[in-house]
Amino acid sequence: STAQTGLNNRVNAQFSIKVAVTQSGVYALGGIGVGIQNQNGVLQSVVAVLADQFAVINAAGNGYVSPFAIQGGQVFMNDAFIRDGSIINAKIANGAITSAKIGVAEIDTLRIRGNAVTVPVSASSPGNVLGAGVGQWQNLVAVGVQMDEGGFITAQYSCYQGFGSGIRKYQFQMDINGLVIAEGGGDWADGFPNLMGSIGVGPGFFVVTVKWWGENTGVGVKNHNLFAMGTKR
Incomplete structure (x- = not known):
């Protein structure tokens, strides 16, 4: 240990x-230094460690544990409490987050416990479909809904239907995997028909399809919109 006073009235203590070893021409050095310097009237203390590996060891039971260690320029911590932190880039293998506010997130695979998430799907088609005869069903639009557990699927459909002169019959039908959940029809009406239905399902993939028939080419439908949503709890 040394203490120095220079001609410029600076006081330094260190x-x-x-320890050092040379083996096969390779020089290995390790050490700890503690110092205090007076720089322009400001005292600064420094603790420096020169080591390839650095660890803090605590006695635990019949052995020892290292709360943290430094190796190869990386810090390894067994457990940490950070009250307020700023992280530029993070790679987290397994994390438990109580509350999070995320502005923009890109997630490859998302699994949420309890499936407390609903993911809606939709489809639209502007195409004009003309009637082909009573009972001559034509598919208008369809969407698929994936359910990883039981729940409910709710679907809603709308379009524009137009008639020429005279009275013509028509019929709409909405089904899920072939099971009809909503239908409606009549014999005249320009306007915007709407179907809505809901059904309980188990896990699996379900296709919601809307089909229609018109008495003849004097009645047609266009601007089809279908919305479906699976609710999981």
Whole structure:
């Protein structure tokens, strides 16, 4: 340990421990240094460690544990409490987050416990479909809904239907995997028909399809919109 006073009235104090070994032409050095310097009237203390590996060891039971260690320029911590932190880039293998506010997130695979999430799907088609005869069903639009557990699927459909002169019959039908959940029809009406239905399902993939028939080419439908949503709890 040393203490120095220079001609410029600066006071420096330092203490150091070091070990060194040379083997096969390779020089290995390790040490600890503690110092205090007076720089322009400002005292600064420094503790420096020179080591390839650095660890803090605590006695635990019949052995020892290392709360954290430094190796190869990386810090390894067994457990940490950070009250307020800023992280530029993070790679987290397994994390438990109580509350999070995320502005923009890109997630490859998302699994949420309890499936407390609904993911709606939709489809639209502007195409004009003309009637082909009573009972001559034509598919208008369809969407698929994936359910990883039981729940409910709710679907809603709308379009524009137009008639020429005279009275013509028509019929709409909405089904899920072939099971009809909503239908309606009549014999005249320009306007915007609407179907809505809901059904309980188990896990699996379900196709919601809307089909229609018109008495003849004097009645047609267009601007089809179908919305479906699976609710999981």
